[in-house]
Amino acid sequence: MRVELKNLGKRYRDADRELTVINGLTFSFPERGTVAIIGRSGIGKSTLMHLLGGLDTPSSGQVLYGSQDLSALGSDARAAFRARHVGFIFQFHHLLPEFSALENVAMPLLMVGTPEADARSEASALLARMGMRARESHLPSQLSGGEQQRVAIARALINRPRVVLADEPTGNLDVKTAGEVQALLLEMNRELQNTIIMVTHSEELAHTMDVVVEMLPGGALMEHKHRSLSMES
């Protein structure tokens, strides 16, 4: 699915000041493949990710998924749209602490009405692919950081979303585990033929992606690299 930003703006306002983070951003993301978003701390990358996922609403302009304008939806409809089409992965996994790994992964399927037995078996199969077969009944607190992040990835991908939004998904992992988690994300991207948009501070990681864009002051996106996706194996 093509994701487009049209004249997108975001201002934060508190009692005595106003901060314009994104000012009239128009941009089109590729329909599949991998996109890295880089840029200095505080520039507005997470703000953009929240707008992209409909977790926050723009001050002006639009976020379009195909022809659907996210901000034209009410908050319930937006949540339903998100549950079907968008997967989120954050720096900290946000797993539900009182549910097992398997239950956390099955949750998005249950939310779109999948029968429980099917949801559990699909979740189990995906966790097994991620090398987590022996861990599926563990609670998040009983898992290592890398294991928790693999559960979070499985949860984000279980509904086969067309768009995956990842905000520094390996930011709190050691280099080796980060590399493994990253490889898994890219493998799943190829398999699902979807678009992953990933904020990262790692230049090395950014350069393994098809498109690299840098966020500049005012939220402008400057393209550093764009590899054609037509020769995909």
Ligand SMILES: Nc1ncnc2c1ncn2[C@@H]1O[C@H](COP(=O)(O)OP(=O)(O)OP(=O)(O)O)[C@@H](O)[C@H]1O
């Ligand atoms: N809810 C909010 N209210 C007011 N200001 C905010 C809010 N959220 C973010 N900001 C401000 O907006 C700017 C952009 O923040 P954002 O979190 O998007 O940056 P970032 O690029 O993700 O940074 P980092 O790389 O450190 O994660 C910052 O100056 C931040 O202080």
Ligand SMILES: [Mg+2]
């Ligand atoms: Mg951020």
